[in-house]
Amino acid sequence: MKRVYRWSFTFLAFLCIVKECELCLSVRASRASMFVAEGKELLLRCEVEHCGQANWTGGWAFQEMQSQGFISLTSSERIKLSNYSSAVNSTQLKIHIHNVNQSDAGAYKCIIIWPTGIISSGHVTYVNVTAATEEFSGSRSATNRVLLCLGSLVCFLVVAGLVWCLTQLRSSPPPVPPHTRTSFSARVKPKTELVYADVAVCNSRRQNERLKVAPESVVYSSVHFS
Template identity: 35%
Template sequence: MLTGLCERERLSQVHRVRRCVTKGLFLLSGIFSAIYLIPGCKADPCSPNVLASRKTIYIPEGQSVSLSCEIQHCGDLGWKGGWGRYTENTFTLLGPTPRHLLYNKTLLQESIVLYMKILNTSRLDSGIYQCRINWTNNQSSNGHITYMNITEATPAAGRKILTRMLVCSGALLCFPVVLGVARCLCPKDTQSTDVASGRPKTEVVYAALALEARGRASKRQPPPCTIYSSVQILHPNA
């Protein structure tokens, strides 16, 4: 008897869950249908465009800068263009150079990001930059303008600290070498070595031979003088 009651209760709960799920599905389908039928709620079709924000940047002279803009091509892979610069109100498309690196990165199937990196900037790089694209239907799209200002170069504090650390490290490494060379070049102190080793100190006595020889030379008698005889010849007439 109890088993039959439990079975009936379980079946009734299952039916209730099924009815709730069915009602929920109908409710969701009704909501989506209403959204689709309301004007303005439909998803807009993809339209080719250039997505770039207007900005002003300040770069110290000698550093690198990177500019980017997103191209929403919507499957139109025949577009042409890229980053350019205004010179005297004339737009000039920039190409790759040793200082201008151009590359791109695909985000989605319908969009791509164009990058331009300028190496070792100088004052001549200051100006107005823009991303411009020409589509296959003879239309063009322009991104917002980027104002680039190249300021005076300032020495990096980190570079100064690194230089000081290298100088100090070199001095510490050279100190033992200089100390060893100085020790090899300096004469050794034999007296301190003998005292440290416990050996008796040997004294050197020099004989005064030069003084004795000089004294003996003063006592010698001068050699005797040699007297020569004179010969006189007498003539008979004298």
């Protein structure tokens, strides 16, 4: 019975050690799908939990679209691989791709080989490369800026003109009504004079007689009305 208990205890201890190693030796990476415009930059990272062990190997692996198997990536002019220790028991692996093109579309993941020969891999990140829109968007934004500046200038000139017109209207005195020459004379009645006249009556029977010339009338007085 003692041997049975001893073997059972040993087996449980072995399972605990294996479980502890599995929890310690692992690769942490998030499963994701990304869209990157052509000509942009791509930055991915994963974290290796190595529990202080330094004899592990591996790095980033890449699988092209509609192809079989992953291939290990190495640093080049466009692809930069780096790692740094974020803690005593973990290390972060980074991949930085400059000037992304269509050949960079595919699946990326970290593959680590431990000293015991066990292989661990992180979650896969799928990268989709879209068509470049930098030039069009840049020219469009520049055109929009120019139009916005011109519109602002026109609005400023219109507002300034309206303000100037209102200022001139407020500062100018009210118009004086014109004086007509007939305004005063129309209210003054014309002067009238009283004239005495002499009337001479001719007799038809004395046609042959010379008419006497009536003497010139004499004005005695005149009356003026105002």
